[in-house]
Amino acid sequence: MNVVARHRRLDAIWASQKGFRGWFSTVNHSDLGRMFLVTSFFFFIVGGILAMLIRAQLASPHAAFAGPEIYNQIFTMHGTIMMFLFAIPAFEGLAIYLLPKILGTRDLAFPRLTAYGYWCYVFGGSMLLVAMLLGLAPDSGWFMYTPLSNAIYASGINTDFWLIGITFVEISAIAAAAEICVSILKFRAPGMTLAKMPIFAWYALVTALMILTGFPPLILGSILLEVERAFGFPFFQVDLGGDSLLWQHLFWLFGHPEVYIIFLPAAGIVSTVLPVMCRTTLIGYGWIVAAIVALAFLSFGLWVHHMFTTGIPHMALAFFSAASTLVAVPTAVQIFAWIGTMWKGRPELHMPMLHIMGFFATFVIGGLTGVMVAMVPFNWQVHDTAFITAHLHYVLFGGFVFPVFAGIYYWLPHVTGRKRFFRLGEFAFWLIFAGFHVTFFAMHWVGLLGQRRRIDSYTPEDGWTLINLISSVGSFVLSIGIAMVLLDVILHVWSQRRIRRNPWQAGTLDWATLTPAPSYNFASLPHVTSRDPLADDPDLPVSLAQGKGYLGTPRHHWRETLMVDVATGRPEAHVIYPANTRLPIVMSAVTGIFFLGLLLKTYWMVPIGIVGVAALALHWVWVTGRKDDPGAQDVGQGVTLPHTSATDRAPGWWGSLFLLVANATLFGCLLFGFGFLWTVAPGWPPAVRFVPSFIELGVGVAGALGTALALRLALAAVRNARATLPALGIALTGALVFGACCAIMLWRMPPPVDHAYAATLFVLGSYGLFHAGLMVLMTGHLIARVTQGYISPVRRSEFAVVSLWADYLAISGSLVLLVGHLSGLTL
Ligand code: HEM
Numbered sequence: 001m002n003v004v005a006r007h008r009r010l011d012a013i014w015a016s017q018k019g020f021r022g023w024f025s026t027v028n029h030s031d032l033g034r035m036f037l038v039t040s041f042f043f044f045i046v047g048g049i050l051a052m053l054i055r056a057q058l059a060s061p062h063a064a065f066a067g068p069e070i071y072n073q074i075f076t077m078h079g080t081i082m083m084f085l086f087a088i089p090a091f092e093g094l095a096i097y098l099l100p101k102i103l104g105t106r107d108l109a110f111p112r113l114t115a116y117g118y119w120c121y122v123f124g125g126s127m128l129l130v131a132m133l134l135g136l137a138p139d140s141g142w143f144m145y146t147p148l149s150n151a152i153y154a155s156g157i158n159t160d161f162w163l164i165g166i167t168f169v170e171i172s173a174i175a176a177a178a179e180i181c182v183s184i185l186k187f188r189a190p191g192m193t194l195a196k197m198p199i200f201a202w203y204a205l206v207t208a209l210m211i212l213t214g215f216p217p218l219i220l221g222s223i224l225l226e227v228e229r230a231f232g233f234p235f236f237q238v239d240l241g242g243d244s245l246l247w248q249h250l251f252w253l254f255g256h257p258e259v260y261i262i263f264l265p266a267a268g269i270v271s272t273v274l275p276v277m278c279r280t281t282l283i284g285y286g287w288i289v290a291a292i293v294a295l296a297f298l299s300f301g302l303w304v305h306h307m308f309t310t311g312i313p314h315m316a317l318a319f320f321s322a323a324s325t326l327v328a329v330p331t332a333v334q335i336f337a338w339i340g341t342m343w344k345g346r347p348e349l350h351m352p353m354l355h356i357m358g359f360f361a362t363f364v365i366g367g368l369t370g371v372m373v374a375m376v377p378f379n380w381q382v383h384d385t386a387f388i389t390a391h392l393h394y395v396l397f398g399g400f401v402f403p404v405f406a407g408i409y410y411w412l413p414h415v416t417g418r419k420r421f422f423r424l425g426e427f428a429f430w431l432i433f434a435g436f437h438v439t440f441f442a443m444h445w446v447g448l449l450g451q452r453r454r455i456d457s458y459t460p461e462d463g464w465t466l467i468n469l470i471s472s473v474g475s476f477v478l479s480i481g482i483a484m485v486l487l488d489v490i491l492h493v494w495s496q497r498r499i500r501r502n503p504w505q506a507g508t509l510d511w512a513t514l515t516p517a518p519s520y521n522f523a524s525l526p527h528v529t530s531r532d533p534l535a536d537d538p539d540l541p542v543s544l545a546q547g548k549g550y551l552g553t554p555r556h557h558w559r560e561t562l563m564v565d566v567a568t569g570r571p572e573a574h575v576i577y578p579a580n581t582r583l584p585i586v587m588s589a590v591t592g593i594f595f596l597g598l599l600l601k602t603y604w605m606v607p608i609g610i611v612g613v614a615a616l617a618l619h620w621v622w623v624t625g626r627k628d629d630p631g632a633q634d635v636g637q638g639v640t641l642p643h644t645s646a647t648d649r650a651p652g653w654w655g656s657l658f659l660l661v662a663n664a665t666l667f668g669c670l671l672f673g674f675g676f677l678w679t680v681a682p683g684w685p686p687a688v689r690f691v692p693s694f695i696e697l698g699v700g701v702a703g704a705l706g707t708a709l710a711l712r713l714a715l716a717a718v719r720n721a722r723a724t725l726p727a728l729g730i731a732l733t734g735a736l737v738f739g740a741c742c743a744i745m746l747w748r749m750p751p752p753v754d755h756a757y758a759a760t761l762f763v764l765g766s767y768g769l770f771h772a773g774l775m776v777l778m779t780g781h782l783i784a785r786v787t788q789g790y791i792s793p794v795r796r797s798e799f800a801v802v803s804l805w806a807d808y809l810a811i812s813g814s815l816v817l818l819v820g821h822l823s824g825l826t827l
């Protein structure tokens with residue numbers, strides 16, 4: 001087969017449907033990555049327009065441009081859009097587009113999940129846009145502090161839009177994060193050990209792990225607050241045993257890591273692009289990896305520094321203040337590595353480099369003001385002033401937007417296969433840089449003079465007039481610059497000047513594909529022996545196109561790729577992906593029915609949504625099955641591998657593992673909330689408590705443990721070709737028994753509207769009940785599989801997946817019942 005024929009064959013197998021329909025059925029990561037990026041920039045523009053409205057209102061005293069109600073909506077939506085609908089999705093989009101290419105493979109681990117996440121993002125984001133167009137946008141600030149956001153002080157539907165819309169969008173973050181983890185660990189080019197991974201993959205891996213552990217507290221908080229608003233369960237209401245500080249803890253448990261979730265991918269862009277711009281390799285690879293892992297750990301311990309003014313004990317203040325300054329260390333490690341890289345190389349001032357310089361200048365200042373606000377006495381002075389807003393923009397804009405622009409200019413030729421035409425970008429950069437610093441330098445200043453954040457007007461006597469005007473003028477210069485970048489990008493896409501391959505002479509595999517990248521990325525997969533495969537072997541793209549790597553001969557209609565061992569990158573299994581399907585968009589629309597039902601309080605829609613999603617999910621996992629044993633496949637280079645369904649750790653197992661990490665974090669936060677209220681909130685313990693029953697406790701725990709045990713037996717049985725149905729029957733019974741005990745607990749407990757104790761316990765019990773239901777579905781699925789002939793000693797991977805979930809049920813379920821029953825004991 002010659003190069004062109006191979007390309008035709010592969011493209012026929014991998015391409016999306018032609019035209020309009022292709023958008024809705026594509027599961028290809030390049031398509032979805034581009035869609036993610038374009039959508040996130042759409043939201044960036046919307047957020048930017050809102051920022052202009054804010055600055056227009058603050059440009060002069062007593063401005064009548066927007067009244068307080070509208071102003072509250074504007075700044076809330078600005079913060080919300082920038083954080084949730086622009087920054088995180090932009091990272092997801094970049095990672096989804098880039099990772100398989102940079103790792104030398106053909107797609108992400110779960111192509112259909114990528115699409116599902118994308119549509120959840122679109123639908124959830126649209127809810128917030130609709131709210132804004134109706135003038136019903138959320139208005140309690142992007143951190144939604146209670147009691148400001150509770151049913152008494154924010155009685156309209158506005159806040160519900162935020163809680164429900166954002167939770168919907170978060171599904172996409174969790175989905176993308178799980179799939180980024182699995183793709184990086186298991187879907188790499190053969191030979192790529194962990195130490196040979198491109199540095200961007202490390203950043204993406206750590207960021208994704210942080211999303212999995214950082215977003216669940218916010219999701220939990222949103223659920224609790226929504227339940228409080230809709231049904232009156234008093235989690236955050238002080239008079240009924242709740243505590244609004246619980247919201248702050250949950251929010252900042254998410255919010256502080258969020259800053260690093262935004263910064264780390266941007267730093268990953270810098271670490272990738274900078275060495276190429278300097279015609280050298282990155283120095284301190286190992287140090288950087290250590291630094292980002294350290295940063296991830298540290299950042300979870302720091303949420304308290306957002307609450308310095310809430311009356312925290314002195315010892316804790318000292319501890320968190322010291323720890324907050326410590327974060328500067330791993331950041332400094334990275335900055336030194338970058339400086340060293342520039343020192344070693346010969347920097348060339350192309351467009352990406354310009355934005356990297358903008359990043360350096362801005363981010364370092366943001367870091368310095370960060371150290372200032374980490375000091376408790378200074379923090380008390382500037383708390384909730386424009387100084388904080390200015391600091392956070394130095395970090396977010398400097399630490400994210402500049403690197404992202406650098407990345408855009410770096411990878412745009414890859415996406416389009418074209419050259420830039422005019423020199424618009426250079427001019428735009430200087431407008432952005434100057435505009436930014438004028439705007440936010442002025443805001444530091446006016447903050448020190450006492451201007452609070454989130455005020456819609458001030459008086460001339462305050463003496464802030466001139467500074468605010470300067471700030472507003474700067475912000476308009478800034479936005480003209482951004483508009484020019486967008487124009488530059490659009491002109492670039494239209495330009496007809498094709499580039500040669502690898503215009504920057506980079507060493508990573510993303511530049512070994514054709515540009516624009518074909519639907520299958522690589523005609524055959526490389527064997528990697530170093531961190532810069534392309535620098536070692538400039539002919540690699542040609543030999544890959546000739547099919548000299550792995551999987552060079554397209555077979556049947558299979559979308560084939562390889563799965564490797566986590567540490568060594570040794571090829572381990574042969575993967576066949578599902579093809580284009582509209583299932584993801586349909587499933588996310590049905591998920592939307594669930595969320596809309598909650599939002600509009602039309603509760604009859606909620607069960608429809610749940611049942612619909614469950615049915616579609618069963619269909620989703622059903623269609624990948626097969627009734628014959630897949631033989632070992634020759635994948636080229638003399639290597640023969642088993643199919644993934646014939647392994648114990650199929651992609652689904654790995655995906656489940658990371659979803660369970662997120663799930664366990666959510667559960668942990670729920671237990672934390674219960675303990676927090678019990679020890680801190682006034683009015684505890686409540687007068688009326690749950691009456692414990694050791695029989696229910698024992699039976700329920702036995703059910704949960706029995707399920708896990710039975711599934712292990714079933715796994716052993718399937719492997720040894722023995723009958724599995726008896727063990728599956730036991731597992732099903734166990735799950736039902738456990739579920740019944742949870743239901744009884746919910747039934748017998750004091751009314752959850754009376755006290756935060758019963759309210760929290762109710763959520764715990766529902767969590768148990770939900771997982772029991774999940775287990776029933778999963779075992780039911782296995783039983784159906786067995787009876788329909790989809791399972792054999794070779795095709796057994798689904799058993800391992802369900803067994804993993806059953807293990808989780810055993811642990812979390814037992815804890816639910818233990819906490820529930822023991823909390824009723826009066827000693
Ligand atoms: C395009 C240039 C931008 C300008 C001119 C701008 C301007 C502003 C201003 C003036 C405020 C204060 C509102 C108030 O206190 O009343 C604000 C708040 C905020 N901005 Fe920006 N911003 C920009 C970009 C960004 C970006 C890129 C992000 C994040 C990635 C961001 C995140 C936030 C957040 C989280 C808040 C706090 C909202 C709240 O307090 O509820 N901004 N912005």
Ligand SMILES: [Cu+2]
Nearest residue numbers: 256302305306
């Ligand atoms: Cu923080």
